Amino acid sequence: MSNKIWIVGLGPGLHDHMTPAAQDALKEAEVVVGYKTYIDLIKFFLIDKEVYASGMRKEIDRCKEVLEIANQGKSVALVSSGDAGVYGMAGIMLELVESEQADVDVIVIPGVSAANAAAATLGAPLMHDYCVISLSDLLTDWDIIKKRIACAGEGDFVVSLYNPRSKGRPNNIVEARDILLKYRSPQTPVGIVTNAKRENESMVITDLENMCEEEINMFSMVIIGNSKTFVTEDGTTMITPRGYKL
Amino acid sequence: MSNKIWIVGLGPGLHDHMTPAAQDALKEAEVVVGYKTYIDLIKFFLIDKEVYASGMRKEIDRCKEVLEIANQGKSVALVSSGDAGVYGMAGIMLELVESEQADVDVIVIPGVSAANAAAATLGAPLMHDYCVISLSDLLTDWDIIKKRIACAGEGDFVVSLYNPRSKGRPNNIVEARDILLKYRSPQTPVGIVTNAKRENESMVITDLENMCEEEINMFSMVIIGNSKTFVTEDGTTMITPRGYKL
Known part of the structure; x- marks a missing residue:
């Protein structure tokens, strides 16, 4: 079985607009990675998790970190506000997986944009x-x-x-x-x-x-x-x- | 206090992509109105509810029904698949409320489009x-x-x-x-x-x-x-x- 990466659209910010699928991915993932502002929005879900928060314009570094974690055999959720597929993290993460031909399972979870x-x-x-x-x-x-x-x-x-x-x-x-x-x-x-x-x-x-x-x-x-x-x-x-x- | 209408974006269909805000509106509303295909998708939430399902191309009738119910003092949720604001029911419902200058409180709940x-x-x-x-x-x-x-x-x-x-x-x-x-x-x-x-x-x-x-x-x-x-x-x-x- 290959290692798992969820790319999670958190929705706009308030938890009542975050889908159950997004919440489940945060619960299931062993590690959560994201821009620090978004990590702050979901603190509630991150108790007892391994969390990596990084600054703006660190998108590529963040994706490399995610892939490294997945390659170590840990399941990891990469979070993005709104919908991860609209100016979010989905594209660059999938590009990296493709360019490295990495053996990982990537699941994109849509959110309210x-x-x-x-x-x-x-x-x-x-x-x-x-x-x-x-x-x-x-x-x-x-x-x-x-x-x-x-x-x-x-x-x-x-x-x-x-x-x-x-x-x-x-x-x-x-x-x-x-x-x-x-x-x-x-x-x-x-x-x-x-x-x-x-x-x-x-x-x-x-x-x-x-x-x-x-x-x-x-x-x-x-x-x-x-x-x-x-x-x-x-x-x-x-x-x-x-x-x-x- | 004025009567309440929620216009609810259900998301694409599976419940795990329906936001908690949408689910809460369905739970709180006394009456739920929608196109019958979408009503079928959310049956689970409609136990003990007053439900009005109607066919395709009945959008205006459906909105009139919603407004009549709200005017009777009942809270009502009008459902739409995806995001209610994208080719959904939000526009026509708000247009009707405006044209009648109805004394109702309308809340649009966004969904995953x-x-x-x-x-x-x-x-x-x-x-x-x-x-x-x-x-x-x-x-x-x-x-x-x-x-x-x-x-x-x-x-x-x-x-x-x-x-x-x-x-x-x-x-x-x-x-x-x-x-x-x-x-x-x-x-x-x-x-x-x-x-x-x-x-x-x-x-x-x-x-x-x-x-x-x-x-x-x-x-x-x-x-x-x-x-x-x-x-x-x-x-x-x-x-x-x-x-x-x-």
């Missing part, structure tokens, strides 16, 4: 065709990202922006907004949720013209409506119609 | 920017859908196709494939997962040229890679690299 969590807080902005785009240009050329934003605008997709702003790239979100303004009205609804389904969740509903004046950070998800998206009269809920006639 | 569930089964195909598109033209003009597919191709997005084929529209998937072939190599990896994270799950990994020869139905999710997506040597796993250098 940050986009879905933020959307639920806002109402129902993702009810029609949508794009998920990360504004982080650490690993992707900014020109490719800009082109994708333009295509999303052209196609009238709802747009979910991951990693919308950090200290190192404060203006990507402004450029993204400016590109979308070529295709969409300045009054297009925009929802910003920070810490979606975590402690200290906050949300604001604004519009494309004014969105950059709001607090947006690396814990925020920005969801920009399509041409049909609207906000309820009381301003609390953002809805993209599917097309039903009431 | 079908796209995330299928991606986990395939490996990690959604690791980079992606689009979610429904090929159902019941409520959306086919021309709009085709334009979106073209924009997704142009932007080199990974593409997740919901409702890829049904008896009423057997050829939309063929047209979608033909549009993407204008932008992407015939060898682009394609993953097809049917009944993702449900009983009788099946998956196949093929390519853009040959995908339409596979069994695709209304329980399938089709995920088409971007220009960098690859399949592992053993053919079992589909990975879209994020851009890390191993």
Whole structure:
């Protein structure tokens, strides 16, 4: 029998959005590995476990550590917030296993993604065709990202922006907004949720013209409506119609 | 205190991918309403409940029923498979509440979406920017859908196709494939997962040229890679690299 690696999507953060399958993997694994912020979110599950927490941008090291542990014959869970398959740890872990042709059994456990969590807080902005785009240009050329934003605008997709702003790239979100303004009205609804389904969740509903004046950070998800998206009269809920006639 | 409606994303189907928040809502609600296939998936939670199951394409009637029940002072859960906010019941329910200016408290509970569930089964195909598109033209003009597919191709997005084929529209998937072939190599990896994270799950990994020869139905999710997506040597796993250098 080969050694076991679970790649676990923890969901957005609060335990009541973490699936039983994710919880079971944490319970069953002998070792748990992850970015320290996420390890902190699941402390409750880690009593009596061997735990390795590491810092940001240590993704490759973390995967190498996981593989080493699995090769030693221990079962190991590598955790990721949201869904591990969306800008999470699933890809790089599977790439490493492939490049080493390692004899391990890898199981990816899906989770509630940050986009879905933020959307639920806002109402129902993702009810029609949508794009998920990360504004982080650490690993992707900014020109490719800009082109994708333009295509999303052209196609009238709802747009979910991951990693919308950090200290190192404060203006990507402004450029993204400016590109979308070529295709969409300045009054297009925009929802910003920070810490979606975590402690200290906050949300604001604004519009494309004014969105950059709001607090947006690396814990925020920005969801920009399509041409049909609207906000309820009381301003609390953002809805993209599917097309039903009431 | 106003009456309570939960809009509950059940996740893909198996209970171990249904969040505790979704389970709690089902337990707390006095009445549960949903499409009969999904009601069948959660029978276990419905002992001693008042349950209303209805057929396909009865979405508006179902929402009206929910609102009537809430107006009678009963708490009610409206269920949707996957994430209720992705082609699910969240939008139309919130639209109805808004149009009636109903005095109810609506809580949307996110779930693991079908796209995330299928991606986990395939490996990690959604690791980079992606689009979610429904090929159902019941409520959306086919021309709009085709334009979106073209924009997704142009932007080199990974593409997740919901409702890829049904008896009423057997050829939309063929047209979608033909549009993407204008932008992407015939060898682009394609993953097809049917009944993702449900009983009788099946998956196949093929390519853009040959995908339409596979069994695709209304329980399938089709995920088409971007220009960098690859399949592992053993053919079992589909990975879209994020851009890390191993």
